[in-house]
Amino acid sequence: MTETVITGGCLCGEVRYELNGSPIDMGTCHCRHCQRWSGSAFHSGVAFALTDLSFTKNEPLWYQSSSIMERSFCPSCGSPLAFRYLVPIEDPPTANPETVWISVGSLDEPGIRSPDWHFGVEGQLAWVNFDDGLPRTRCDESVGLAKAYASQEDNQADN
């Protein structure tokens, strides 16, 4: 059985990547960080093993958006491409430094998978109405997220 290579990239085409594996999770986040980073009402990310990701044309820039996360974007056009947890989160177990979350809109075929959950729903805008019956979690309901922030507080004062 031959695996299909999943490909994607930014809007201007300066950054291209490929994923040599299958998606392991997908979710839509409505938190304020994802809103600001994506410049949109919410961000849908599809998860792959970090080792599945390779950049085939240039590399994005990464910056640390909080004590527990780094996010990337194309240095030429600014398209948000991926984020990654810097410390493991217990829930979901796919939130850990070995997993990369790809912006679904950057995939060449963005319809490869559908989300399993909504997160950060405290930030969900009033006009955004998903009738999908998926689990919905607020950031402050995530025990794993709270633990991860607490574990980083010794290292950094800000979140």
Ligand SMILES: [Zn+2]
């Ligand atoms: Zn670009």
Ligand SMILES: [Zn+2]
């Ligand atoms: Zn978020």
